Amino acid sequence: MNDTPAHPTGHRRRRTRLLISVASAVFLAAASLTVAGTAHAEADRTVTSNTTGTHNGYFFSYWKDSGNVTMNLGGGGSYSVQMNGINNSVVGKGWNPGSTSHTVNYSGSFNCGGNCYLALYGWMTNPLVEYYIVENFGSYNPSSGATRLGSVTSDGSTYDLYRTQRVNQPSIQGTATFYQYWSVRQQHRTGGTINVANHFNAWRQAGLTLGSPNYQILATEGYQSNVSSNITVSEGSGGGGNTGGPTSGPTTGGGGNNGGCTATLSAGQKWGDRYNLNVAVSGSSNWTVTLNMASPSVVSSTWNVNATWPSQYVMVGKPNGSGNNFGVTIMANGQWTWPSVSCSSG
Incomplete structure (x- = not known):
């Protein structure tokens, strides 16, 4: 050689x-x-x-x-x-x-x-x-x-x-x-x-x-x-390999404007037991986004966000320096309804 x-x-x-x-x-x-x-x-x-x-x-x-x-x-x-x-x-x-x-x-x-x-x-x-x-x-x-x-x-x-x-x-x-x-x-x-x-x-x-x-x-x-x-x-x-969102839930959605910003959900990858959601935040660069899961689905991983869990079915995300877009992987556990989302500034 x-x-x-x-x-x-x-x-x-x-x-x-x-x-x-x-x-x-x-x-x-x-x-x-x-x-x-x-x-x-x-x-x-x-x-x-x-x-x-x-x-x-x-x-x-x-x-x-x-x-x-x-x-x-x-x-x-x-x-x-x-x-x-x-x-x-x-x-x-x-x-x-x-x-x-x-x-x-x-x-x-x-x-x-x-x-x-x-x-x-x-x-x-x-x-x-x-x-x-x-x-x-x-x-x-x-x-x-x-x-x-x-x-x-x-x-x-x-x-x-x-x-x-x-x-x-x-x-x-x-x-x-x-x-x-x-x-x-x-x-x-x-x-x-x-x-x-x-x-x-x-x-x-x-x-x-x-x-x-x-x-x-x-x-x-x-x-x-x-x-x-x-x-x-x-x-x-x-x-893997499917490109749609879950079997139910909006194609886009957001809870909106609880205080100066809006969070919008869109579909990512979907598998037999989990799916990805993309979250886009507008209106502020200093935001707090709250996702409320439809039980028994839970967030299993996140990216481009600092995430905390006040409870098993609630995730709170804040900026981590990666911009105003982040993502989550949700284990469906038989529940394919997307979470509700809200956003507030600060």
């Missing part, structure tokens, strides 16, 4: 991308793997050399180019890994094929202070695309040197969107020229729900072409760093 940079700057990512692509091509070409349910739970398994396979109904991938990497495959979608003295390594558990519209739940721990990250990683074909939804990373931002295409707000944070291109480099289809799509979370986390459709829809709306899903894993990656993680991944209930 050589040290040619992957992006206009930042030679580390080129090596990382290149080596991952080689591993994917070699080991995915070696076997055609699909996720199949197991009749009984498989025993825990320790992996210390390059391989792919299935374990307890999940696809897994292990790859390193040097150093000590121990991956322990546990029950269901769980795995843990210790990386020491490595140059580059990536491991993870997920699905083959993956999906552009499901929800991914994950939890656990991720420890790294160097060049490493935690991401939902995968490939598409027709066209050939390598992609990352980066949830957490160390001292090196994996999108360094890439061109920013915009952002998407999902699951309580803003993700920055990027695209890079690899020219005549190894891939799951041999040596090829292909794009890499990136969605990098601004507020790092190690656990939560990834509404995968939000990211693929954002890439599409940014003018990027999507292909057919290949494999997809919740990956731990390290480059010349000591890394450890303990991750459990699963598929969430319901699917």
Whole structure:
């Protein structure tokens, strides 16, 4: 392998991308793997050399180019890994094929202070695309040197969107020229729900072409760093990708003007068990917006707002420096009526 940079700057990512692509091509070409349910739970398994396979109904991938990497495959979608003295390594558990519209739940721990990250990683074909939804990373931002295409707000944070291109480099289809799509979370986390459709829809709306899903894993990656993680991944209930609002409730609405400002609701993404609402405030930049839920629906996450909950079914939001537009995710719990909303200045 050589040290040619992957992006206009930042030679580390080129090596990382290149080596991952080689591993994917070699080991995915070696076997055609699909996720199949197991009749009984498989025993825990320790992996210390390059391989792919299935374990307890999940696809897994292990790859390193040097150093000590121990991956322990546990029950269901769980795995843990210790990386020491490595140059580059990536491991993870997920699905083959993956999906552009499901929800991914994950939890656990991720420890790294160097060049490493935690991401939902995968490939598409027709066209050939390598992609990352980066949830957490160390001292090196994996999108360094890439061109920013915009952002998407999902699951309580803003993700920055990027695209890079690899020219005549190894891939799951041999040596090829292909794009890499990136969605990098601004507020790092190690656990939560990834509404995968939000990211693929954002890439599409940014003018990027999507292909057919290949494999997809919740990956731990390290480059010349000591890394450890303990991750459990699963598929969430319901699917993503619908663009309407809930099954009942206004298309816009607001409670209006209780004291110098107006809050207006509009529909965001909708899934089988939850939906997003966008809240636009006008008339004041120093506002207090109150949402009253229709029981038993509750707010599960927010973005671009300082939120408090005086009670289980009431949310109060104030500006957090991100402007006069914010959003909420509401768990329907069988109740799809939108909340009532009011706004006051100060």
